[in-house]
Amino acid sequence: MRVGIAGTLESNDCIITVIESDKLIIEVKSVVYDFFGKHIENLIKNILEELKIKNIKVICEDKGALDYTIKARLITAIKRLEAKK
Amino acid sequence: MRRSLLFIPSNNPGMLESSSLFGSDSVIFDLEDSVSVSEKDNSRNLLVSFLNSKEKLNLEVVVRINASDTPFYHFDLEAVVSDKIDTIMLPKASVETLHKLDKDLSKIEKEKKLANKIKVIPIIELASSLIEASKIAAMLRVNGLLLGAEDLSSDLEVVRTEEGLEILYARMVVVTAAKANKIDAIDTPFTNVFDNDKLKKDCKFVRGIGMNAKACIHPNQIEVVNEVFSPTEAEINWATKVLIAKEEAEKKNQGVFSLDGKMVDKPVILRAEKIILKAKKYKLL
Numbered sequence: 147m148r149v150g151i152a153g154t155l156e157s158n159d160c161i162i163t164v165i166e167s168d169k170l171i172i173e174v175k176s177v178v179y180d181f182f183g184k185h186i187e188n189l190i191k192n193i194l195e196e197l198k199i200k201n202i203k204v205i206c207e208d209k210g211a212l213d214y215t216i217k218a219r220l221i222t223a224i225k226r227l228e229a230k231k
Numbered sequence: 232m233r234r235s236l237l238f239i240p241s242n243n244p245g246m247l248e249s250s251s252l253f254g255s256d257s258v259i260f261d262l263e264d265s266v267s268v269s270e271k272d273n274s275r276n277l278l279v280s281f282l283n284s285k286e287k288l289n290l291e292v293v294v295r296i297n298a299s300d301t302p303f304y305h306f307d308l309e310a311v312v313s314d315k316i317d318t319i320m321l322p323k324a325s326v327e328t329l330h331k332l333d334k335d336l337s338k339i340e341k342e343k344k345l346a347n348k349i350k351v352i353p354i355i356e357l358a359s360s361l362i363e364a365s366k367i368a369a370m371l372r373v374n375g376l377l378l379g380a381e382d383l384s385s386d387l388e389v390v391r392t393e394e395g396l397e398i399l400y401a402r403m404v405v406v407t408a409a410k411a412n413k414i415d416a417i418d419t420p421f422t423n424v425f426d427n428d429k430l431k432k433d434c435k436f437v438r439g440i441g442m443n444a445k446a447c448i449h450p451n452q453i454e455v456v457n458e459v460f461s462p463t464e465a466e467i468n469w470a471t472k473v474l475i476a477k478e479e480a481e482k483k484n485q486g487v488f489s490l491d492g493k494m495v496d497k498p499v500i501l502r503a504e505k506i507i508l509k510a511k512k513y514k515l516l
Contacts, residue, residue, distance in 0.1 A: 152273050158245040215244040218280035222273045 150227030153211075153219035160211040162219040164227050167203040170194070176208035189213055193220050232512055233257050233375065233415055233444040234460035235453050236293065240265035242274035247281045250288075253450040254457065257291035262307050263298070263322055271303050275310050282315040293352060295320040299328045305335075312339045314346055320377065324353030326363050329370050336372070350374045352417070355405055356382035364408035375415035377446060378405045381422070391422075393429060395436075406441035418442040424449040434459035461513050462506045470503035470510075477503075 153161040174186045190204055202224075206216065237255035239246050241262050250258045266274045278294070294311045296319055297303035312319070321332055329351065336349050351372040355364055356379030368376055380391060380398045389397040402418065409416035418437045421430045430452055434445055438459055445456045462470070473490060477500055480488040487496045510516040 152276075156243075156245070158248065159243075211244060212248065212284075214280040214284035215277060218277040219273070221280075222276045225272065225276075 148227050148230045150223040150225070150230070152222035152226060153215075155207065155209055158210050158212070158215065160206055160208040160216055160219055162216070162223040163205040163207075164220070164223045165203040165205075166227070167201055169201050171203040173203075173205045174208065175206070177210055178208070182208075186216060189216055190220060193217055197221075197224065199224070232509065233291065233417070234513070235447055235456040236291075236377075236417060236444060237447045237450065237453060238265065238295075238420070240274070241278040241294075242266050242270050244277065244281075247277070251290055253453050255290070255447060255450075255453045256444070256457075257293050257318075258288070259293040259295050259320055259446070260311075261295045262303070262311075263295050271297070272306075275303075275307060279310050282311070282313065285315070287315050291318060292316045293318040293320050295322065295354075298322045299331055308332075308335055308339060312336065312345070312349060313343060316349065317347075318350040318352055318374075320352045320354060322354050322379070323357055323382070324355065324360055324367060325357070326366050326370070329353055329367060329373070333371050348372065352377050354379040354382075355401070356380075356386070358383070358386050361401055361404055364404050365411060368408040368412040368414060373412075373414060375417050375444070376405050376409045377417040378402060378419045380419035393423070393433075395433070402437060402440060402442065410441060415444050416442045418445040420446045420448045421452065422448065424451065427451065427455050431455050431459060457513075461515060462510050466506050467510045467515060470506035473500060473503035474507065 148166050150164045151161065153159055155161055172187050172190050174183050176183055176186060186206060186208060190206060194202065233256040235255040236257040236259050237253055238259045238261050239250045241260045260278050262271065262274055292315065294316055296307035321328065332351060340348065352375045353367050353373060354377045355361055360367065364376065367373065378401055383401055384391045384397060391397065406416045421433050423429060434456055444460055447453055447456055473495055476488060476490045476495065487494060489495065
């Protein structure tokens with residue numbers, strides 16, 4: 147099973163792990179989950195839609211990252227996974 | 232016209248977010264030495280995502296890309312060149328690599344239909360770049376030269392010292408080449424980020440030999456650098472008096488006149504005008 151990982155667990159950052167999957171699974175672990183958990187899930191869904199990716203498992207371990215950081219880490223993780231093809 | 236340029240590692244979201252708040256005249260988003268080889272893609276994507284999420288920052292945005300002989304150069308350029316940046320900083324610059332950069336930038340500017348032409352700050356950090364410094368300073372797009380003393384010292388096989396005798400010649404060459412082409416002479420960063428007294432001494436010394444800006448590697452260095460490279464109150468007062476006296480002399484059709492017993496002619500007036508220009512830009516007037 148191929149995996150792509152990007153990011154750090156430093157403050158303002160996140161680690162995104164993407165794993166090949168036959169369905170869409172998004173898991174968010176965040177220090178601010180109560181306030182932003184749904185927002186992060188929707189953000190990830192929207193980015194995947196933009197990239198036309200339907201089936202993938204995304205795990206986001208968030209340490210207070212802003213949207214542009216989550217987007218960049220997700221894109222890098224996906225590119226790293228694709229590079230393993 | 233710059234005094235302080237702050238290096239920001241492009242793989243650090245916290246630093247990116249606060250990069251424009253530290254008071255430097257320019258920020259240099261770094262994709263080169265502060266980013267490990269395995270994280271080049273990650274930092275490039277983060278920087279682009281950051282820049283795209285904002286309006287153009289209200290200070291000069293410089294991006295230090297990887298050198299043209301690395302596999303990252305083209306990816307960096309393709310990704311970061313946009314209307315959100317002003318300047319590309321090129322490591323290990325030479326006349327040849329700057330010609331290549333100009334060609335590559337022109338192509339990308341055309342493809343992306345950019346409103347403004349991207350400027351270039353070459354880093355003079357090889358002995359061979361030092362020899363070519365005057366040609367480099369005269370090249371298209373180049374509006375400042377940065378002395379990169381750490382790599383240069385390595386190339387020259389000398390040990391860097393805080394006194395900097397080993398880079399004195401290089402500093403003089405960079406200043407002369409830059410000033411001959413009316414562009415900024417930017418000094419190498421002071422690497423001891425815990426000693427601002429020594430930083431101040433270093434800034435005063437290089438200002439005295441003609442440098443007009445310094446790169447910073449820590450936000451704590453900016454206040455000292457801005458202070459030293461700004462016109463002093465005495466300089467502003469002197470320049471103001473010169474320009475008032477010049478207006479009086481013009482009314483009397485005098486090309487040369489005296490002020491406080493000293494002759495004032497064209498070079499003195501130009502110096503006074505430059506001081507006032509800087510004072511206005513840095514809101515000291």
